[in-house]
Amino acid sequence: MDRIAIKKSKKAKSKNSMIYKQFEDIPVWQNTRRFINKIYQVTFKNFRNDFALIDQLKRAVYSVLLNISEGFERRSNKEFANFINIAKGSAGEVRAILYIAKDRNYLNEKEFSELFSDVQEISKQLSKFREYLLRPRK
DSSP, X not given: XXXXXXXXXXXXXXXXXXXXXXXXXXXXXXXXXHHHHXXXXXXXXXXXXXXXXXXXXXXXXXXXXXXHHHHHTSSSHHHHHHHHHHHHHHHHHHHHHHHHHHHTTSSOHHHHHHHHHHHHHHHHHHHHHHHHHHSOOO
């Protein structure tokens, strides 16, 4: 039997219903996965030997992806929303680390802007998804 993350409304074809059978189907999870690959490329190329910063950045971005995944497996939308909230906090941590990387000249302006824009979009998606999860159902 497939797992449904979000309870479907009674109207089967409602525009506002979101059904995901697995966390890999969730758009913000997919976007975060792509973002992780960008982070890997940039850190490999630019971060020299600042292993502590590389490690912290990777841990923060992993946390976004992993909290979406773990929250999906929970029993209720309320629990799922809590994990989405934690993921959003980790996205904020990623943004802060990007500023540090820019200040240390590990990222040029173009790289910083692209990565910052990507993580801002992920953060917005997480906020909207959390709001949806907590919306009262009829």
